[in-house]
Amino acid sequence: KPKVLGYRERAKLCSNPITQRLFEIMEKKRTNLALSADLTDSKQLLQLIDKTGPYICIVKTHIDILEDFSEDFIEKLSQLASKHEFLIFEDRKFADIGNTVVHQFSGGVYHISNWAHIINAHTVPGAGVIQGLKMVKTQNGCGCLLIAEMSSAGNLATGDYTQATVKMAEENKDFVIGFISVSNLSPDPELVHMTPGVQLECGRDDLGQQYLTPSEVITRRGSDVIIVGRGIYQAPDPAEAARQFQVAGYDAFVARLTE
Ligand code: S5P
Numbered sequence: 001k002p003k004v005l006g007y008r009e010r011a012k013l014c015s016n017p018i019t020q021r022l023f024e025i026m027e028k029k030r031t032n033l034a035l036s037a038d039l040t041d042s043k044q045l046l047q048l049i050d051k052t053g054p055y056i057c058i059v060k061t062h063i064d065i066l067e068d069f070s071e072d073f074i075e076k077l078s079q080l081a082s083k084h085e086f087l088i089f090e091d092r093k094f095a096d097i098g099n100t101v102v103h104q105f106s107g108g109v110y111h112i113s114n115w116a117h118i119i120n121a122h123t124v125p126g127a128g129v130i131q132g133l134k135m136v137k138t139q140n141g142c143g144c145l146l147i148a149e150m151s152s153a154g155n156l157a158t159g160d161y162t163q164a165t166v167k168m169a170e171e172n173k174d175f176v177i178g179f180i181s182v183s184n185l186s187p188d189p190e191l192v193h194m195t196p197g198v199q200l201e202c203g204r205d206d207l208g209q210q211y212l213t214p215s216e217v218i219t220r221r222g223s224d225v226i227i228v229g230r231g232i233y234q235a236p237d238p239a240e241a242a243r244q245f246q247v248a249g250y251d252a253f254v255a256r257l258t259e
Contacts, residue, residue: 004257005189013189018087018117018143019177022192025057025085032218032249034058034089034194035242036229040065042073046080048233052242053084058118058194060089060227063110074115087117093147095122098132106136113138120145120180123165130168134175143177148185151197153208182212184222196227200248205230214245218252219259 005013011023026032035056039045045066049059059081063069081088090112094101101121106113117140121129133144148165150157157165166185169176178192179185185193199211211231217223226249228242235241 006257010189015190016143016173016177017141019190019192021117022057022087025087029054029057029085030250031055031057031246032225032253033242033246034060034225034227035232036060036091036196036227037233038062038065038229039233040067042066042068042070046073046076048238049077049080050084051239052232053080053086055239055242055246056084056086058087058089058225058227060091062091063112064092069109078115081117088115089118089120089145090116092119093122094119094129094133095124096129097125098128098135101129101132102136105133113142115139116142118143118145118177120147122147123161123168127168127172130172130176134172144175145178145180145192145194146176148179149181149183151182151195151210151212153204153210178224181223182217182221192225193223194225194227195221195223196229198226198228198245199231200244214248215252215255218249219255222256 007023007027011020014020033056035052037045037049037059039048092112094104113136119142121133121144123146146165146169147157148162169191173190181193182195195217197209197211198214198217200213202213203211214226217226228245232238232241
């Protein structure tokens, strides 16, 4: 069985500055929690992020669900990222040919390449999607996660598709920093695994989302980061919920380290 590394050791092994920084933040703040910040009002979203900031290592955005997007929102989000020390992950799920994703990543209304530290992509178009995204000049030296598995019922990202995605990651480590997955797919310490579909109890929603617990995801399945949305922002006290997920996620990691 491969030895489980602590976050500081992982940081030292990472040649990509984004993963290095991520593991340093995880070590310093003792958290493997990513907030999935899926609110549609920018003022409420910024308040949620400011309140939960101390407990998280990443804020994951869906910038295109904001009803009132503005440059000012990005400015304030970036200020909160410095204040609380977290990385910004735009969950854009790029999934087109290289030439198209160049424009989607750098242009349009959102100019994602100017502010995101992490983005993600589906691998259904083939390696061209990675080649395209990689060409774009970024502000923060952005890293990309490949969606190797999904949390939703009946999804097609399984078997050979997942394995081909792992291979694409291993072949593009200058830009690809890891996976969205629901299990550990590669022993390479430079590749980070992030898992959505996490709540404190197992279950599902009405639209196919399937939930696992922090200990299932981190201790048993060997993922690195839990991504939590409704479990936090729909809780009566989101800051307290974030604190509970931080503790549950971190305890689950310590359990894996010491098992
Ligand atoms: O397979 C996936 C991949 C992603 S990135 N399943 C997911 O649920 N996600 C995202 O994680 C999804 O878009 C949403 O933003 C978040 C899960 O939200 P929750 O409210 O169910 O925790």
